[in-house]
Amino acid sequence: MGASIGFLYPGYSAEDDYPAFQELLGGDVTLRLVHTLMREDAHRVDALLDVGGADVLEAGAHTLREQGVDAIVWACTSGSFVFGWEGAKKQADGVGAAAGVPASSTSFAFVDAVNHLGAGRVAIAATYPDDVAQRFVAFLGEAGLEVTSMASRGIVTAAEVGELAPAEALEFVAMNDHPDAEVVLVPDTALHSAALLEPLEERLGKPVLTANQVSVWQGLRLAGATGPRPGLGTLFSAGVPAALATEPDR
Known part of the structure; x- marks a missing residue:
C-alpha cells in the first residue's frame, strides 16, 4: 500500500x-x-x-x-x-x-536532511530579504550547523519568487556556493526547484537542498x-x- x-x-x-x-x-x-x-x-x-x-x-x-x-x-x-x-x-x-x-x-x-548527508557546513542562497534570511541562519545555528556564507536576493513576495525563470534561479544558487560548504541550502517553498536539482548538483559538484x-x-x-x-x-x-x-x- x-x-x-x-x-x-x-x-x-x-x-x-x-x-x-x-x-x-x-x-x-x-x-x-x-x-x-x-x-x-x-x-x-x-x-x-x-x-x-x-x-x-x-x-x-x-x-x-x-x-x-x-x-x-x-x-x-x-x-x-x-x-x-x-x-x-x-x-x-x-x-x-x-x-x-x-x-x-x-x-x-532542512536540518534533518543536512544531518542525513553527514554534513556540518552549509552555504545559503536565500531569496528572502536579509533580515528574514538571518533568522534562518540563527535557526540552523541552534541545530549546530555552521553557515559558511549567506546570500540574500531581497525578494519581498512569494509571488515574485515563483516567477523566477529556471535559468535565473540556477545562476543565483550557483553563484552563491562557498568552497568550504559541504551542502548548499535554497530555502523558500515559493521557488520552483524540482527541475533544478540535477542541473545544480552537476554544476556545483555537491549536494543541493531546496525547500x-x-x-x-x-x-x-x-x-x-x-x-x-x-x-x-x-x-x-x-x-x-x-x-x-x-x-x-x-
Missing part, C-alpha cells in the same frame, strides 16, 4: 512543484496539498508570523486529516524558522495533534516510504531513512 503525504502550502506560487515531484517519485506515493491562508504575501517577520499562526495551520491540518494522509509537512521555511527553534517545534506539534499523524516543517526538514525537495523528503520519512528515488538529487539517491518514533530534539 502506498504512502499518502499531506502538505500545508501557503498561498499560490510554486505549488505546481508538487505534481512534478509526484511524477518523479512514482506511483507508490501520493502527495496531497492544501493551500493555507495567506492574509499578506510578504517576506516580513510580522506577516510570516501570521502565515504560520496556529489557527491557520490547524484549519489546513483538519482538511488533510479528512483526506486520510499518513504524515503532514508545513511546507513553508520562513513561516516556520521565524518562530525560532522552540516555536517551530510547538508549531509542528500543533499540526500533528490537529491531524492525528506525524508532522514536521520545512525548516526541520520543496526537503519537504517531500521529510514527508516520506514520516510516512515510512524509505526506498531510493532517482532524479531527485543526492538526498534521495540512497533511500530515505525512516523517522524515529520519538525524536527528543523535536
